[in-house]
Amino acid sequence: MPGNYAIYRASVEPEFERHHGRKPVHHNEVRAVMERHPYYQFWSALQRCSQQRMWDAVIDSVERAWPRLNGKLKRSPKRGSLRLDPALPIPRYHTAADIHLQPGGYHTDFVDGDVAAGAIYDLGLNIYSHGMMGPRNEYLGNLLIQYFLKAHRGFKPQRILDLGCAIGNSTLPWARQFKNARVDAIDVAAPQLRYAHARAESLGVPVHFSQQNAERTTFEDQSFDLVISHIMLHETSRSALKQIFVECHRLLRSGGLMLHLEIPRGKTVIENFLYNWESWNNNETFGQYMTHIDLADIARQAGFASDKISCADHAVPREKEQQLYSEETLWKIVEAHR
Numbered sequence: 381m382p383g384n385y386a387i388y389r390a391s392v393e394p395e396f397e398r399h400h401g402r403k404p405v406h407h408n409e410v411r412a413v414m415e416r417h418p419y420y421q422f423w424s425a426l427q428r429c430s431q432q433r434m435w436d437a438v439i440d441s442v443e444r445a446w447p448r449l450n451g452k453l454k455r456s457p458k459r460g461s462l463r464l465d466p467a468l469p470i471p472r473y474h475t476a477a478d479i480h481l482q483p484g485g486y487h488t489d490f491v492d493g494d495v496a497a498g499a500i501y502d503l504g505l506n507i508y509s510h511g512m513m514g515p516r517n518e519y520l521g522n523l524l525i526q527y528f529l530k531a532h533r534g535f536k537p538q539r540i541l542d543l544g545c546a547i548g549n550s551t552l553p554w555a556r557q558f559k560n561a562r563v564d565a566i567d568v569a570a571p572q573l574r575y576a577h578a579r580a581e582s583l584g585v586p587v588h589f590s591q592q593n594a595e596r597t598t599f600e601d602q603s604f605d606l607v608i609s610h611i612m613l614h615e616t617s618r619s620a621l622k623q624i625f626v627e628c629h630r631l632l633r634s635g636g637l638m639l640h641l642e643i644p645r646g647k648t649v650i651e652n653f654l655y656n657w658e659s660w661n662n663n664e665t666f667g668q669y670m671t672h673i674d675l676a677d678i679a680r681q682a683g684f685a686s687d688k689i690s691c692a693d694h695a696v697p698r699e700k701e702q703q704l705y706s707e708e709t710l711w712k713i714v715e716a717h718r
């Protein structure tokens with residue numbers, strides 16, 4: 381990855397400047413030149429292969445354990461709960477293409493009562509993140525909790541809702557941190573939720589999982605003090621994103637907080653371009669629009685008052701060797717008080 385920055389600085393940007401008399405100002409301008417460069421082509425082909433090999437590798441091991449894993453769900457004790465809705469329509473932004481190339485996406489059941497897509501996501505996420513998520517993939521939950529504890533000292537939520545929870549990897553740290561709160565977590569994908577439930581029970585953490593679309597849930601108005609999400613928004617769509625913020629506004633009690641952690645999109649055009657490798661080559665189709673979306677404005681349109689919204693980049697120090705699509709990792713955090 382660092383080589384992409386090197387060729388950009390040494391040849392791609394100067395070539396663009398020679399032709400246009402200025403530097404590129406949009407990631408699509410970078411794309412037009414970068415995609416012709418053999419170094420980038422080689423790196424991109426390797427990156428695409430690595431995604432395919434990642435699923436090949438984890439699917440083999442999940443397949444070996446498949447009957448045992450599906451059986452575990454039936455035997456799991458009940459501290460929390462699981463409520464599925466087989467009639468829930470899966471949004472087109474999930475059915476149209478397998479996000480990250482995961483075969484069948486997040487939501488496909490290959491047999492009745494399946495947990496495979498959840499187990500595959502659990503193993504795949506750890507490889508995809510180069511181990512950064514930690515052994516239980518809890519990095520993002522812990523990151524947002526640390527931010528929350530600093531930014532909202534004294535705020536003790538009693539009811540928490542995690543949107544797009546998948547296997548509950550980011551949800552569990554919240555349930556452990558706020559032991560007296562009731563924690564709900566929703567996702568559209570049944571196999572993720574089955575796995576999430578069995579996983580949470582086997583780790584002894586009470587969470588109430590239900591299969592719901594974050595655009596419109598069945599919870600009553602003003603049910604929650606805190607509504608959170610971790611890297612979900614960029615896997616939705618323009619209209620869904622707006623509707624999810626409207627739903628957060630509806631679900632929060634007065635004084636409650638919505639708090640979303642999102643994938644960095646980069647600060648410079650080359651970083652914008654590299655983050656969007658995922659959009660063009662890894663079926664994160666909506667991600668490219670997130671580069672320029674004004675999340676604070678969407679929160680305003682959803683009914684949050686301007687002076688109660690904040691949207692900022694959250695810098696996290698990282699080893700140089702872990703460098704991914706940007707030279708500095710700037711997670712996006714958008715939050716708003718009702």
Ligand SMILES: C[S@@+](CC[C@H](N)C(=O)[O-])C[C@H]1O[C@@H](n2cnc3c(N)ncnc32)[C@H](O)[C@@H]1O
Pocket residue numbers: 471486520521543544545546547548549550566567568569572592593594595609610611612615616620
């Ligand atoms: C990248 S995963 C993130 C999972 C988890 N939050 C984490 O931190 O790793 C995005 C999840 O959001 C879910 N999702 C996307 N759109 C949704 C929606 N409209 N309603 C509920 N869940 C949704 C997907 O099914 C998927 O499980």
